[in-house]
Amino acid sequence: MPRLRAVSFAHGTGSHKDDAPSAQRAAFVSAPVIAHASAGAFAVAPDYLGMGTGPGLHPWMDIGSETTASLDMLRAARAFAPSTGHVLDREVMVTGFSQGASAALGLGRALQAGEDHWFRLGALAPVSGAYDFGGAELRALLAGELDPKSSVVYAAYTLVAFNRLHSVYDDPGEVFRAPYAGTVESLFDGAHTGQELMAGTPGTLDELLTEHGRGLLAHPTGALAEALRTTDAVCTDWAPHAPVRLYMASGDEQATTENTDRCRVALAGNGVHAPVIDLGADGYHGSRHLGSNVAATPQIIRWFAALTRR
Incomplete structure (x- = not known):
């Protein structure tokens, strides 16, 4: 079977259960994962615990449950892939926006630590996160x-x-x-x-x-x-062995860019070079924070594609 590399996208903050990819399949929250799929990746986007049709309340900014939700989605994707005539590569390209940026780092850390017996971390591209x-x-x-x-x-x-x-x-x-x-x-x-x-x-x-x-x-x-x-350890307590880029937008009105600065410094302290990509000040519906998700997606698609061709 042809092999595909998986891309995992973790979505931003929502408060209603429907603020999740499974419930918004043609909307802002799921647009990045659809874009990655249209570019040829096997793209997955987990609902966090308590979101979508999941029971209970959502434990917002809880890295542990965001990580397990992401891992479970990858495992489901691997089981489903053969029905589409594909198998998934071991390396996973990981990205996420806002709340999902921290979730992406949590997933990357888990993959590198071998918490799944098949998948490994291929690259990390979080966008506009509140890492600190x-x-x-x-x-x-x-x-x-x-x-x-x-x-x-x-x-x-x-x-x-x-x-x-x-x-x-x-x-x-x-x-x-x-x-x-x-x-x-x-x-x-x-x-x-x-x-x-x-x-x-x-x-x-x-x-x-x-x-x-x-x-x-x-x-x-x-x-x-x-x-x-625990929430703030996503950049400080490990050293990614895969390529990392941190995406942000100057003037972000919701996630101070100091978060990204501190993440870069923490990673550098652990010997990791993580370039910061400033997406500028263009907004989406008047928001530079939301605009960073829109602007980052095509850049990340091109970067992941270049890494995959190596």
């Missing part, structure tokens, strides 16, 4: 350096999602101001749309967070600090 989420990203968010409304949503999502796994607070009123303390958790139940989430949250962090809530994000302690150390 507990440091650079939360600092920029609280300092007002990012889009105010996006900052409100990400601050709320951080506290709610991490609390579900790590018991960050005992009562929402400890971290959220009224009236949002009584409503904000339900907005992240997987049934509310992004529009409903935007309408149900305030315009500023000062309206959303109590003093304790802001302080917890500024100086995480206890279970939150421990969880963020």
Whole structure:
């Protein structure tokens, strides 16, 4: 059978269960994986835990579950490939956007560590990630350096999602101001749309967070600090043996580019040269962050193709 190299694409943040590739097969969230497939790759795009038709709530920015979802999708793809007349190469080209950029690094680390008996890491191309989420990203968010409304949503999502796994607070009123303390958790139940989430949250962090809530994000302690150390280890605790490129967009209003700078420095400290590709300032629907996903995709397709021909 003809052999194909797999490309794994991890998607960006969503709050509704339908904000996943399986439910949006001709939309922004799945466009990159479709583009990779159209270029001749066996492209796969996992739904994260709790997304799509999966049960339960989505553990946002949880690298462990994002990694296992990605590995499981690759294994399913390998089992399915013969029915299309193909077999999959061992090397996997790994990419992802925003939340998916960290997920891509988590998958790359797992592949290199041999967590699957067949697949190995071929290359890494994460886009506009929050790799230093507990440091650079939360600092920029609280300092007002990012889009105010996006900052409100990400601050709320951080506290709610991490609390579900790590018991960050005992009562929402400890971290959220009224009236949002009584409503904000339900907005992240997987049934509310992004529009409903935007309408149900305030315009500023000062309206959303109590003093304790802001302080917890500024100086995480206890279970939150421990969880963020795991989230933030995607660039620091390993050295990829495969080629790596980090894609970002100057002026990104949602993921501070300091994340990418810190990832590059951390990888360099482990002996890895990871060029940073600045995609410029073009936006998509007014967003440079979203625009980076659009701009990066054709560049990554060409880079992966060049590596495959070697």
